[in-house]
Amino acid sequence: MATTKTIELVTAVPGPRSAEILARKEQVVAEPLSIYVPVVAAEGRGATLTDVDGNTFIDFIGGVGCLAVGHAHPRVVSAISEQAQLFAHTDFTVVPYEVYVELAERLYALTPITAPTKAAFFNSGAEAVENAVKFARAYTKRPAVIAFEGGFHGRTLLALTLTSKTHPYKAGLGPFAPEVYRVPFADDYRGPDAGAALAALERALVEAGADVERGVAVSAAHEAHAEPVAA
Numbered sequence: 001m002a003t004t005k006t007i008e009l010v011t012a013v014p015g016p017r018s019a020e021i022l023a024r025k026e027q028v029v030a031e032p033l034s035i036y037v038p039v040v041a042a043e044g045r046g047a048t049l050t051d052v053d054g055n056t057f058i059d060f061i062g063g064v065g066c067l068a069v070g071h072a073h074p075r076v077v078s079a080i081s082e083q084a085q086l087f088a089h090t091d092f093t094v095v096p097y098e099v100y101v102e103l104a105e106r107l108y109a110l111t112p113i114t115a116p117t118k119a120a121f122f123n124s125g126a127e128a129v130e131n132a133v134k135f136a137r138a139y140t141k142r143p144a145v146i147a148f149e150g151g152f153h154g155r156t157l158l159a160l161t162l163t164s165k166t167h168p169y170k171a172g173l174g175p176f177a178p179e180v181y182r183v184p185f186a187d188d189y190r191g192p193d194a195g196a197a198l199a200a201l202e203r204a205l206v207e208a209g210a211d212v213e214r215g216v217a218v219s220a221a222h223e224a225h226a227e228p229v230a231a
Helices: 016-028 074-084 098-110 125-140 157-162 194-225
Strands: 041-045 048-051 056-058 145-148 180-183
Touching: 125 157, 145 157, 180 194
Parallel strands: 145 180
Antiparallel strands: 041 048, 048 056
């Protein structure tokens, strides 16, 4: 049976060109943008990446979930090129355009929700998370948010508050946004199981409710004993 060789290493990793670029990066790029893989991309095709030294790797990162069809898919390249020749950006809230509406319509057709549904598009995952919380708070009139332990939601303030991992994301960057409650995520392999996770969620809801009731009682008592203010 014939085999296909995908990974090809022609230098040490990192290669000399990648090492040189990464050394330059240390002088001009902000420190929080640390590097996970010490190779510098030059070209991607499908599920592979080739670095500036000519080494080819299988890309298991996919832009952290952004490249569902891989690198340089011909239809994606064609669509980008076609749109770039028309216009690149207007800000939809200033000057709208049809493809935004069309994408919302196509997503609506695929969404398994029978009630009327609308969409909004954002620049990043963190921005989407922040706006999802704003939508939920505006609709429910409830301020509190539940986040799962181990989750990563972004680097903006509310998204960072929701993020579970302290290092390297949160250390020394507080205070964070209020009304965020953290509970364990069910994991039958590593634990906790679904029953324990649900029990923790219920406890959090009960305790949060009790805190709200105590806060209302304290506020009412304070108002009852407050000195009148002269007009």
